[in-house]
Amino acid sequence: MNWAIIFEAQNLALYGQGIVTTLGLLFSSLAVGAVLALICALALTGPFPVLRWLVGAYTYVIRGTPLLIQVYLIYYGLGQLEWIQARWDSVWPWTHFKQPFFCALLAFSLNTAGYTAEMLAGAIRETAAGEIEAAQAYGMSRWQVLLRVVLPSAMRRTLPAYSNEVVMMLHSTSVASAVPSMLDVTSAASRVYSDYYLPFEAYLFAAGIYLTATFCLIGVFKLVEQHLLAYLAPRKH
Amino acid sequence: MNDYYLAILNGAVLTVGVSLAALAVSIVLGLAGAAAKLSGRPVLVVLATVYTTLIRGVPELVLMLLVFYGGTIGLNNLLERLGSEATVDINPFFAGVLTIGFIYGAYMTETFRGALLSIPKGQAEAAWAFGMGKGQTFLRITAPQMVRYALPGFTNNWLVLIKATALVSLIGLQEMTYLAKQASAATRSPFAFFLFTAALFLVYTSVSLYVLRRLNARYSLGAKRGQL
Numbered sequence: 403m404n405w406a407i408i409f410e411a412q413n414l415a416l417y418g419q420g421i422v423t424t425l426g427l428l429f430s431s432l433a434v435g436a437v438l439a440l441i442c443a444l445a446l447t448g449p450f451p452v453l454r455w456l457v458g459a460y461t462y463v464i465r466g467t468p469l470l471i472q473v474y475l476i477y478y479g480l481g482q483l484e485w486i487q488a489r490w491d492s493v494w495p496w497t498h499f500k501q502p503f504f505c506a507l508l509a510f511s512l513n514t515a516g517y518t519a520e521m522l523a524g525a526i527r528e529t530a531a532g533e534i535e536a537a538q539a540y541g542m543s544r545w546q547v548l549l550r551v552v553l554p555s556a557m558r559r560t561l562p563a564y565s566n567e568v569v570m571m572l573h574s575t576s577v578a579s580a581v582p583s584m585l586d587v588t589s590a591a592s593r594v595y596s597d598y599y600l601p602f603e604a605y606l607f608a609a610g611i612y613l614t615a616t617f618c619l620i621g622v623f624k625l626v627e628q629h630l631l632a633y634l635a636p637r638k639h
Numbered sequence: 640m641n642d643y644y645l646a647i648l649n650g651a652v653l654t655v656g657v658s659l660a661a662l663a664v665s666i667v668l669g670l671a672g673a674a675a676k677l678s679g680r681p682v683l684v685v686l687a688t689v690y691t692t693l694i695r696g697v698p699e700l701v702l703m704l705l706v707f708y709g710g711t712i713g714l715n716n717l718l719e720r721l722g723s724e725a726t727v728d729i730n731p732f733f734a735g736v737l738t739i740g741f742i743y744g745a746y747m748t749e750t751f752r753g754a755l756l757s758i759p760k761g762q763a764e765a766a767w768a769f770g771m772g773k774g775q776t777f778l779r780i781t782a783p784q785m786v787r788y789a790l791p792g793f794t795n796n797w798l799v800l801i802k803a804t805a806l807v808s809l810i811g812l813q814e815m816t817y818l819a820k821q822a823s824a825a826t827r828s829p830f831a832f833f834l835f836t837a838a839l840f841l842v843y844t845s846v847s848l849y850v851l852r853r854l855n856a857r858y859s860l861g862a863k864r865g866q867l
Binding site: 448463466467469470471472475476478479480481482483484572573574575576577579580588591592595599601604605606608609612613616617 | 643693695697698699700701702704705708709711712713756773788798801802803804805806808809816819820827828830831833834836840841844845
């Protein structure tokens with residue numbers, strides 16, 4: 403074992419850069435994914451059969467195929483389409499499809515949206531009928547019931563499952579290392595490995611970083627859950 | 640062009656092989672882990688807890704690279720120290736199967752532990768009262784009932800495991816993701832090949848889901864369900 407090399411300044415800087423990319427990718431894809439998931443969950447539980455079917459098909463495909471292939475499809479695949487080729491040199495949103503970070507972000511956002519939408523839809527469906535009836539009895543409109551009663555409670559009840567999804571996403575960001583020129587924690591480790599031929603040290607250090615990040619995320623979610631789900635906890639007195 | 644599709648279809652056989660072999664490893668490790676966690680012996684409990692906590696806190700890909708690259712060097716260093724001139728290369732199939740099996744063994748441990756805890760204690764006690772040994776009790780009484788409680792979690796683990804096999808392509812196993820990437824590099828039509836591979840994965844997960852749902856229905860026969 404030769405840990406001294408890992409702790410040399412330039413290698414620590416490499417891992418540092420990797421942490422910035424990994425966390426940036428994680429939080430931005432979670433943010434975009436959450437917005438998409440909310441829209442999809444509303445469509446899944448909404449009154450329009452066509453929307454339900456379309457979004458259901460979307461989540462089914464996303465959840466039934468590996469993330470790696472979704473990343474490949476967006477990063478390598480879309481470039482094959484002439485329609486995009488004609489636009490990605492000049493026309494605005496399409497210029498981003500040449501950037502690895504954007505492609506990874508898009509793939510991860512679409513992926514987490516698919517999983518989160520199903521969780522949220524499940525929580526919305528399981529809202530106690532009495533709560534909705536009570537809201538209706540107060541004369542609230544459909545949207546008011548949704549915004550004031552159903553969503554706040556459904557989002558809270560999704561938290562425990564969502565914390566799993568966030569940890570899963572943290573681990574999934576390692577797939578970004580399959581995209582050339584992305585420097586996340588895993589590719590930083592791969593670079594250290596190939597520069598010094600030290601696989602154990604390089605990857606174990608990366609594993610330690612992920613483990614620390616995982617425990618931090620779990621800790622934060624525990625605190626948030628204690629606060630937001632206090633009303634569901636067993637009585638203490 | 641069609642040859643590439645055929646090659647990817649051939650690679651699907653390897654995907655199925657890797658996933659089933661890894662599943663077998665993970666079931667064995669999961670049962671051992673669950674037994675250790677429920678054994679009540681402090682050393683075993685701590686070991687199993689460390690195993691499940693560490694493994695579930697690190698990405699599959701990092702563990703896979705660690706086992707594949709680290710394992711190769713570790714084995715060669717060991718051989719060198721033993722005075723042997725030979726060098727070994729770890730086969731990506733075994734590296735993939737062992738790593739995926741080892742990782743999902745941790746998830747299976749939790750699933751099996753939960754299932755074992757769901758079986759009323761009286762069942763095993765009744766079996767002991769009949770004079771059955773520990774092994775007989777497990778095979779005749781506990782295991783068949785465990786299947787029902789474990790199946791939902793098992794189904795989830797299995798679907799995630801199938802999708803994890805795509806990562807083995809990154810350590811050079813020529814399963815369908817790897818072949819799709821090769822084909823798209825050779826023909827410059829990546830979209831079609833990756834879409835085809837995605838479709839194959841979707842077929843695999845859909846068939847699995849269908850079979851496991853049927854199995855679940857079979858094992859839930861006679862189980863009372865509460866009606867709201």
